[in-house]
Structure formats: structure tokens, C-alpha cells
Amino acid sequence: FSLVLLTLLLESIVCWRWPGQRPFKISCFHFEVFGDVQNVHFKEYTQRVAEEYNLRGYVVYTNNHTVRGYVEGQESFVPYMKKWLTERGSPEARVDKVVFYNERYIDDFRYKVFHSLN
Numbered sequence: 001f002s003l004v005l006l007t008l009l010l011e012s013i014v015c016w017r018w019p020g021q022r023p024f025k026i027s028c029f030h031f032e033v034f035g036d037v038q039n040v041h042f043k044e045y046t047q048r049v050a051e052e053y054n055l056r057g058y059v060v061y062t063n064n065h066t067v068r069g070y071v072e073g074q075e076s077f078v079p080y081m082k083k084w085l086t087e088r089g090s091p092e093a094r095v096d097k098v099v100f101y102n103e104r105y106i107d108d109f110r111y112k113v114f115h116s117l118n
Contacts, residue, residue: 028057028072028110029103031085035096037067043116045090050114053077060117072109 033042038061046059046069055073062068071081082100089095 025075026072026106026109027075027078027103028070028106029078029082029100030070031068031082031101032062032099033067033085033089033095034098035089036094037089038065040090040092042067042090042093046085047114047116049081049084053080055081056109056111056114058111058115058117070111071114072106072111075105 043059043061046067050057050059050071050073053073055071055077057070057072059067059069071078073081082098086095086098
């Protein structure tokens with residue numbers, strides 16, 4: 001089992017809840033990544049990591065040679081994406097700085113999947 005599947009399985013067993021309630025909080029944030037992050041498959045790797053952690057949202061290249069995006073998902077998985085964005089990125093990328101903003105909890109998902117936009 002992957003970490004995501006194992007965690008979801010354990011939460012479904014352990015977390016009793018009223019019908020219609022989620023067993024977890026939904027956390028979200030916007031981000032912008034600065035550095036050598038275009039033409040190094042940054043969007044593709046970001047999408048892959050988001051899907052691994054069952055996160056939703058989008059990632060897009062900007063005209064300012066940065067990468068911007070929005071992430072939403074289970075509160076316990078969101079920090080893994082933030083860590084990946086700041087410490088790793090795609091293998092050929094050089095991340096100089098990441099700015100996170102509009103970090104908050106939301107009542108429901110806004111996206112069904114994670115998109116890589118043009």
C-alpha cells in the first residue's frame with residue numbers, strides 16, 4: 001500500500017462520524033515558485049506529487065518565469081506538498097524561493113482533480 005491508501009484506510013476504520021461529515025479538514029493554499037522552474041518539467045512533477053497525496057487544484061507557468069498554483073486536500077497531506085515545493089521540485093529545477101498565500105480551511109473541495117494548465 002502507498003502511504004496515501006494506508007492512511008485513508010486507517011482513517012475510515014478509526015474515524016466514526018455523522019453521515020455527511022468528513023473525517024478530515026480540507027486545507028488549501030496558493031503558491032508561487034521562483035528560480036529555474038520552467039522548461040524542467042516542474043508542472044508535470046507537481047501534478048504527479050499532488051496525485052500521489054490525493055490533492056486537488058492546479059499548477060501553471062507564468063509569464064514572469066515562475067510557477068503558480070493552488071492546492072487543496074486533506075489537512076494531513078498538504079504539508080507534504082509544501083515541503084516538496086520548497087525542498088525538491090522537479091529533478092532539474094532550482095528552487096530559490098516559494099511564497100505561500102491564502103492558506104486556510106475550506107468547507108468543500110473546489111476541484112475534482114489536480115490540473116496542469118497551459
